[in-house]
Amino acid sequence: MPERPNLEELRREAEEAIGAAGTAAELEDLRVRYLGRRSALTQVLRSIGELPPDERGPVGQGANAVRKALEALIERRDTELGSAELQRRLAEDSIDVTLPGDPPQPLGHLHLISQIRRRMEDIFVGLGFSVLEGPEIEYEYYNFTALNHPPEHPARLPQDTFYLGERVLLRTHTSPMQVRAMELQEPPIYIVVPGRVYRPDTPDATHVPMFHQLEGLAIDVDITLADLQGVLLAFARQMFGETTEVRLRPGYFPFTEPSVEVDVSCFRCSGTGRVGDERCPTCRGEGWIEILGSGMVDPNVLGYVAGKGYDPDRVQGFAFGMGIERIAMLVHQVPDLRMLFENDLRLLDQFGAGP
Amino acid sequence: MKVPVAWLRSYCDPGTSAEEIADALTMSGDKLERLDRSGVGDPAGFVIGRVLEAEKHPNADRLSVCAVDDGSGEARTIVCGAPNVAAGQTVAVALPGAVMPDGTKLGEAKLRGVRSSGMILAEDEVGIGTGHAGIMVLDDGAAPGEPLAGHLPIADEVLELEVTPNRPDVMSVYGVARDLHAVTGAELAPDPAAEDAEASGGDQAGDHASIEIDPEICLRFTARVFEDVKIGPSPLWLKQRLLAAGQRPISNVVDITNYVMLTTGQPLHAFDLDRVRGGRIVVRRARDGERMTTLDDVERTFTPEMALVCDAEGPSGIAGVMGGQISEVSDSTTRVLMEAATWVGPNIMRTSKALGLRSEASARFEKQLHPEQAIAAQRLAARLMVELAGARLVPGTLDEYPEPREPRTVPLRQERIERLLGERIDPERVGEILGRLGFEPSGDGWVVPPWRDSDVRREVDLIEEVARVHGLDKLPTTLPARRAAVGRLTGAQRLRRRLEDVLRDRGLSETVSYSFTSPRALERLRQDASPLRLDNPLSEEQSVMRPLLLPGLLDAAAHNTAHGRDELGLFESARAFRAAGALDAAPAESPGGVTPAEESHHLAALMTVGRRGGWRTPELAADFYSARALVEVLLATAGADWRAEPSEHPFLHPGRQASVHAGDRELGFVGELHPEVAGAWELERPVAVLELDLDALEKGADDVYRDVTSVPAVRQDIAVVVPDDVPASGVEAAVRAGGGDLLESLAVFDLYRGEQVGGGRKSLALRLEFRAPDRTLTDEEVAERRAAIEREVEKLGGGLRA
Numbered sequence A: 001m002p003e004r005p006n007l008e009e010l011r012r013e014a015e016e017a018i019g020a021a022g023t024a025a026e027l028e029d030l031r032v033r034y035l036g037r038r039s040a041l042t043q044v045l046r047s048i049g050e051l052p053p054d055e056r057g058p059v060g061q062g063a064n065a066v067r068k069a070l071e072a073l074i075e076r077r078d079t080e081l082g083s084a085e086l087q088r089r090l091a092e093d094s095i096d097v098t099l100p101g102d103p104p105q106p107l108g109h110l111h112l113i114s115q116i117r118r119r120m121e122d123i124f125v126g127l128g129f130s131v132l133e134g135p136e137i138e139y140e141y142y143n144f145t146a147l148n149h150p151p152e153h154p155a156r157l158p159q160d161t162f163y164l165g166e167r168v169l170l171r172t173h174t175s176p177m178q179v180r181a182m183e184l185q186e187p188p189i190y191i192v193v194p195g196r197v198y199r200p201d202t203p204d205a206t207h208v209p210m211f212h213q214l215e216g217l218a219i220d221v222d223i224t225l226a227d228l229q230g231v232l233l234a235f236a237r238q239m240f241g242e243t244t245e246v247r248l249r250p251g252y253f254p255f256t257e258p259s260v261e262v263d264v265s266c267f268r269c270s271g272t273g274r275v276g277d278e279r280c281p282t283c284r285g286e287g288w289i290e291i292l293g294s295g296m297v298d299p300n301v302l303g304y305v306a307g308k309g310y311d312p313d314r315v316q317g318f319a320f321g322m323g324i325e326r327i328a329m330l331v332h333q334v335p336d337l338r339m340l341f342e343n344d345l346r347l348l349d350q351f352g353a354g355p
Numbered sequence B: 001m002k003v004p005v006a007w008l009r010s011y012c013d014p015g016t017s018a019e020e021i022a023d024a025l026t027m028s029g030d031k032l033e034r035l036d037r038s039g040v041g042d043p044a045g046f047v048i049g050r051v052l053e054a055e056k057h058p059n060a061d062r063l064s065v066c067a068v069d070d071g072s073g074e075a076r077t078i079v080c081g082a083p084n085v086a087a088g089q090t091v092a093v094a095l096p097g098a099v100m101p102d103g104t105k106l107g108e109a110k111l112r113g114v115r116s117s118g119m120i121l122a123e124d125e126v127g128i129g130t131g132h133a134g135i136m137v138l139d140d141g142a143a144p145g146e147p148l149a150g151h152l153p154i155a156d157e158v159l160e161l162e163v164t165p166n167r168p169d170v171m172s173v174y175g176v177a178r179d180l181h182a183v184t185g186a187e188l189a190p191d192p193a194a195e196d197a198e199a200s201g202g203d204q205a206g207d208h209a210s211i212e213i214d215p216e217i218c219l220r221f222t223a224r225v226f227e228d229v230k231i232g233p234s235p236l237w238l239k240q241r242l243l244a245a246g247q248r249p250i251s252n253v254v255d256i257t258n259y260v261m262l263t264t265g266q267p268l269h270a271f272d273l274d275r276v277r278g279g280r281i282v283v284r285r286a287r288d289g290e291r292m293t294t295l296d297d298v299e300r301t302f303t304p305e306m307a308l309v310c311d312a313e314g315p316s317g318i319a320g321v322m323g324g325q326i327s328e329v330s331d332s333t334t335r336v337l338m339e340a341a342t343w344v345g346p347n348i349m350r351t352s353k354a355l356g357l358r359s360e361a362s363a364r365f366e367k368q369l370h371p372e373q374a375i376a377a378q379r380l381a382a383r384l385m386v387e388l389a390g391a392r393l394v395p396g397t398l399d400e401y402p403e404p405r406e407p408r409t410v411p412l413r414q415e416r417i418e419r420l421l422g423e424r425i426d427p428e429r430v431g432e433i434l435g436r437l438g439f440e441p442s443g444d445g446w447v448v449p450p451w452r453d454s455d456v457r458r459e460v461d462l463i464e465e466v467a468r469v470h471g472l473d474k475l476p477t478t479l480p481a482r483r484a485a486v487g488r489l490t491g492a493q494r495l496r497r498r499l500e501d502v503l504r505d506r507g508l509s510e511t512v513s514y515s516f517t518s519p520r521a522l523e524r525l526r527q528d529a530s531p532l533r534l535d536n537p538l539s540e541e542q543s544v545m546r547p548l549l550l551p552g553l554l555d556a557a558a559h560n561t562a563h564g565r566d567e568l569g570l571f572e573s574a575r576a577f578r579a580a581g582a583l584d585a586a587p588a589e590s591p592g593g594v595t596p597a598e599e600s601h602h603l604a605a606l607m608t609v610g611r612r613g614g615w616r617t618p619e620l621a622a623d624f625y626s627a628r629a630l631v632e633v634l635l636a637t638a639g640a641d642w643r644a645e646p647s648e649h650p651f652l653h654p655g656r657q658a659s660v661h662a663g664d665r666e667l668g669f670v671g672e673l674h675p676e677v678a679g680a681w682e683l684e685r686p687v688a689v690l691e692l693d694l695d696a697l698e699k700g701a702d703d704v705y706r707d708v709t710s711v712p713a714v715r716q717d718i719a720v721v722v723p724d725d726v727p728a729s730g731v732e733a734a735v736r737a738g739g740g741d742l743l744e745s746l747a748v749f750d751l752y753r754g755e756q757v758g759g760g761r762k763s764l765a766l767r768l769e770f771r772a773p774d775r776t777l778t779d780e781e782v783a784e785r786r787a788a789i790e791r792e793v794e795k796l797g798g799g800l801r802a
């Protein structure tokens, strides 16, 4: 019978060889050499039966321990070699990560007016107002008469209103929807009405014949002018920034009484009137920007829908109307109203990132 | 309204700066537009001087060399070109360094060899008059060296206020002073129109003239007669006030009419009584086509809507708007008929608009003045005529006032103020405010003063007065209780946003075009139906309401192409308009919620690029299928069950277009633009378009759960070979017929034409998915379906490819 190999030596030799194996093939050769059927270790394990009984245990355990250790070592080395191999392959697959993505994913844009309109709608929805829309081709009755414009009111003249027939016109404001909405729904009513409006103005930097407004109306038994201030302050802070203040000034509109003009503190210069050393261009140095007209709904207007539950002695409320383009121009510093209707992608593509 | 601050302070002076006065007025409703200066900016360097000597200039006939005492103790040499300069005069002097109204700084200069250090001033040189014929010669009371500003109003500030249409009372300096008094509490001077002049003589106004009015167009007409009138220039203080208020001084009588108007808000007109033919004034409607030349030297033609002031022979002025030349006051005038009338506001407004003629007078009359104001203005004018024009006021006033107005009393409930404003205002404070504005308490209400008659009619109007003067800045900030109110977007609005986002997220940019377009654009799109037309368009280009959004997108495409951007993806989301019936049948009463025209919300898109190219992806031009793909994703997003059908829109490529249908509704179209139409907009690239009527989409029901995980589906790909003229929809219908209920879905994933299927035929590869709701399908069941599909396909003249 052959001499029994020294297991410790065998183990040291094998460990060294496995650690040095550089390829999967080399490792396989080593596995056959040290653990294969004809390997010294296998011979030892096979010949255990021939040993005296008292030696069988220790020798068997020793040889098995060496075998397990070598198996684990080979497996670990195999994993190492595999990942090195993969790494090499991946390194060869490297690309220029500074090239643009492909195919290009073009970024479309909502029109600036739509972006601002949606922001405004969302703010008022949060404040409890529903969004309604009304016809753009409107009856004179809804656009003027029921809004307390006397028959001789100059806004009714064809210089200020587009007509499509007798008593049919393009609405000059979103206010006619106040009356339409009240005809349809009893109080309480809380609505905002965004939409296109029309006036025969020759285009210049602040006039175009079609633009957008957002109307607001709130009627209940106890709505006050102070509530109007609260709603508009909440709106202004969400639209222009948390530190914005609002200022009510007396004004005049045929369909509100009292009527107020509403200014917001300038968000560009924080109401100081100056940007650096220059006069603030947004508020023209005044610190305040006029953004809308409003007031308490005139009892005469409620009188037109008194039969629908709007008895002016019982219910009251406020209305407001603001120009969407004006707010878009203020927020985004667009200098000329006409630009918003040219549909020039060089302009439209500038807006649309962010919320 | 231009309000000179010094003039304003003469009635009410809160002792604060012009800026603070402007703020106080702005916050009470008289908004400052602009704060200007009149005269010199800085009064330093302008002093009183006395001419000690005035010698002829040795080298120039028209110049004088003057020695002027400027109070410094040493005489100053000033070369003066005025013909009226003379020794002993007290004059106004600008010293070197003084800044003139035009901003130039006065320096020393040599004039024809003589050094001149300073300037003796004419009135126009410091903006207190228009005269330049000579220097101002002042009263002798002033001592040389005293600041000139102490004697002449050479430096003033001017508030330009925006007056709302309901406030004719603040179109007057005293009216503004009253508001200033109300908000600041500073004392208000007595009404300058309260006191009358003393008449003299034994005659009566009626001996000199007579008046006759049409009460429909004239509420009151007053006239007074003045004799021995001496026409001449107005005093400097008056000229300065007029100039600062933006009026050019002309002569004392004309200046008085303007001054009284600016003070009280009531316009007047002065006639040369000797040129009033027949000494008779007749107020009547114009005859159709009647003509007259107005003071601005324009001949104007009238309609019977318009009111004229005539004499015995013909028109001499347009009532409330502008006088005529015929009886204009001139240098030779000695007898004046002073008119102060009350006209019907809306009538004046219509006349002024129709003639395109707005004047200071019409701007006031159109806001409706009260008849009491006419007589008040007569009082102030009479005093000034006597004082400044040396006139004799003839006793008596010609006064046609057919329906005298009773003062109005408006009730006011204290609790109503709080209920409307959300703020309690002390009753004493309420009384103080209304009292300062000229309202007088009477029982439960307040008597409205004449100058507020047109505006304050109801309790709510009084509350507005209280609120604006008390200060809106004191108003609390609260939120409504919002009982039962829930804010929301409607389903249609939410869906519209989603569909817009779908297009945006696929790289299309939203445009906003005018709702009106040109008839020519619709002609180019071969639209037959006549569109809704504006009666008064700004131009033919914007004269009809668009029945579809396409023309706006084409304009936008043309604009961007012309500016070098021709790879386009554009969309618009807006209304399209069609006639719903005759528009002239509109009711004057509430139409009860109906709409005059048919409006529907459309979503339209235009693209010239199907897929954008990259560095390893070739670009694809837009074609029918790239637009159709958008329709597919839009309508899948909307949950619509839809189909495309061949269509014949004349503006689309005849072989590459479809109409889009859902149920029995036609939603719109998709296709490639007809090359001739593209050419009309100068678009060279192929253009694919779509337009859908979102209002025609059925409101989808909420989705309901289906079990698709418990039982597996069986997938099978088939290739259907059919004659070329069988459309994909035909194949699909056949496959569905054969597949029956078990066929859950089907999708085309390849199209092949070529040798393998033979000429005139095509092969469509379809992916089928079969599923039974309650069991796993067996191979036999699927094979059966496949056989049934094959039978259906054979009916089309085709078959399945192995």
Ligand SMILES: [Zn+2]
Pocket: A266, A267, A268, A269, A270, A271, A272, A273, A274, A280, A281, A282, A283, A284, A285, A286, A287, A288
């Ligand atoms: Zn600012």
